[in-house]
Amino acid sequence: MKKTKMKIMSLLLSMVLFLFVPFLNLQAAADHPARLVDQAELLTAEEQQQIQAKLDEVSELHHCDAVVMTVNSLEGKTATEYADDAFDYDGYGLGEDKAGILFLVDMGDRNWATSTHGYAITAFTDAGLSYIEEKLVSYLGDGEYAEAFNCFAEQCDRFLTQAETGEPYDVDNMPQEPFAYAFWLVVCLAIGFVIALITASIKRSKLTSVVKRTTAEEYMKKDSLNLTVKQDRFINKVVTSRPVPKNDNDSHSGGGGSSTHVSSSGEVHGGHSGKF
Structure with a gap:
């Protein structure tokens, strides 16, 4: 009997809360300034x-x-x-x-x-x-x-x-801005293509006396080179290095955040x- 009463009370309380909470939300919204x-x-x-x-x-x-x-x-x-x-x-x-x-x-x-x-x-x-x-x-x-x-x-x-x-x-x-980014990407590619095409055309027009050769031997003067000994010899090795500067303030280098x-x-x- 007691368990039945407890269940009924719990059910009634849930119903009250279910009906009352939306009212509280509406009241809070009404009290909020426009x-x-x-x-x-x-x-x-x-x-x-x-x-x-x-x-x-x-x-x-x-x-x-x-x-x-x-x-x-x-x-x-x-x-x-x-x-x-x-x-x-x-x-x-x-x-x-x-x-x-x-x-x-x-x-x-x-x-x-x-x-x-x-x-x-x-x-x-x-x-x-x-x-x-x-x-x-x-x-x-x-x-x-x-x-x-x-x-x-x-x-x-x-x-x-x-x-x-x-x-x-x-x-x-x-x-x-996706549209702006795509637009300028296309513009840059088009400009680059036109410049490359013009440059190649100018260089090609200057090569009037050049005749295409089919083999490497045709680029050598006959009897101008006679190798008697062929040998590859390692002379030395040069390594150049330089330190890469480290930016310790990288996360703040742009001066971001909010001033107050x-x-x-x-x-x-x-x-x-x-x-x-």
């Missing part, structure tokens, strides 16, 4: 919905917030200060280390900034951020804001996926800033 804050009103309602969904998906998949924020004024702060404070005081960051990256666009003076925190500092190195920012600024300069923010979400997914392998993108390990600074709240952040 990952797209478009105060400058750069996006249509449809674009906002689509980009918000993509940022949420990337953030939850990798347990690292990916946030986009647009404003019309920095309120007397630098772009970096504003981005850091927005991340710290608005409640962004997932996990114990509050991992996340925030991309800020200020339309007042056309500033932009990236702010990384927690695990995102490792996942987005200085070289990696520069790679992403170059793409984003190109879109911003052309007024293609939706494309810029979609690109940001896609690159966050790409960089976080790579970081999870244990080797984040960095100076000696940057993303490869401390925000007004005392938190450590990485990131860059600039204008578009």
Whole structure:
């Protein structure tokens, strides 16, 4: 009888947890600040919905917030200060280390900034951020804001996926662009082939007095050489050696990793800033 009651209690508890845990997850999602804050009103309602969904998906998949924020004024702060404070005081960051990256666009003076925190500092190195920012600024300069923010979400997914392998993108390990690589490889091969063909044609045109011989004897003047003794004799051996310099700092020779600074709240952040 007691065993039956215990089984029933366990079953009821499991059912309660099964129903209650999704509610907790939904509540946590509802309490989390929006990952797209478009105060400058750069996006249509449809674009906002689509980009918000993509940022949420990337953030939850990798347990690292990916946030986009647009404003019309920095309120007397630098772009970096504003981005850091927005991340710290608005409640962004997932996990114990509050991992996340925030991309800020200020339309007042056309500033932009990236702010990384927690695990995102490792996942987005200085070289990696520069790679992403170059793409984003190109879109911003052309007024293609939706494309810029979609690109940001896609690159966050790409960089976080790579970081999870244990080797984040960095100076000696940057993303490869397959189309560009193949294109320039074909171009280089074609140029090399044309140069070789031209060089061979020029050299061939200069050999007007040369007649092809069929045997080696035809290249010798008759009766000009008469060998009476043939002998191979080893004279000496010369060996030249030189030391190969060793680079003791090979793993850091490229100056990779992430530079950091401390925000007004005392938190450590990485990131860059600039204008578009």
